[in-house]
Amino acid sequence: MPRSAVVNQELRERSRERILTAALEVFAAKGYEAASISEITAAAGVSRGLVSYYFATKEQLAAELLDRWLDGITGILTIEGTPDERLAGIIDGALLAAATTLPIQRLAITLMMQPTTHDVFARVEEAKAARVSLVEDAIRDVFAARGAADPAVEEMLLRATLEGVTVKLAIYRDTFPLEAVRRRLYAGYDLPAPASPLPFASPAVDRLRAK
Structure with missing residues (x-):
């Protein structure tokens, strides 16, 4: 049975929040300049494509x-x-x-x-x-x-x-x-x-x- 639009929206929001939480952790640990998208991707436990979908840069x-x-x-x-x-x-x-x-x-x-x-x-x-x-x-x-x-x-x-x-x-x-x-x-x-x-x-x- 396909997931409802509400469930899909909740999953998207969770993924987005996980990425933002990971970004804050990596920025705090390494500084903005030294931090990389790859490190944020790894910390969030998501694909690089998903990060890019929400945040291009x-x-x-x-x-x-x-x-x-x-x-x-x-x-x-x-x-x-x-x-x-x-x-x-x-x-x-x-x-x-x-x-x-x-x-x-x-x-x-x-x-x-x-x-x-x-x-x-x-x-x-x-x-x-x-x-x-x-x-x-x-x-x-x-x-x-x-x-x-x-x-x-x-x-x-x-x-x-x-x-x-x-x-x-x-x-x-x-x-x-x-x-x-x-x-x-x-x-x-x-x-x-x-x-x-x-x-x-x-x-x-x-x-x-x-x-």
């Missing part, structure tokens, strides 16, 4: 992963509450993402910064321009509601700070005191201290050292 794989990363950032649009509660939610959401989805965070930062792949990021960001602007405006609205003189600068500074934390966490994962940094961010914005710690271990160290 390695750049398309990276673009899809970046697209999802940008979609993840737009999660802040669902945060509700007072301006202070929303700011705390933005900080916590970014730190949780950094700690729990570090491979995609690292890939995004790498593609943004490397001269050979910056254009890939720029194209994906342009395609998502409307949603990115919504995120920027949501953060600016929070700062405006808190009485900031220049909400746009405050938004840029917060995002730069949180992205810097992600970079440091990627380099010093075993020694980065994320909870202490979180509490310092709260204090810097005159937010009430968090009622409970983030749900993962955070070392109490006073030196960043790679291990």
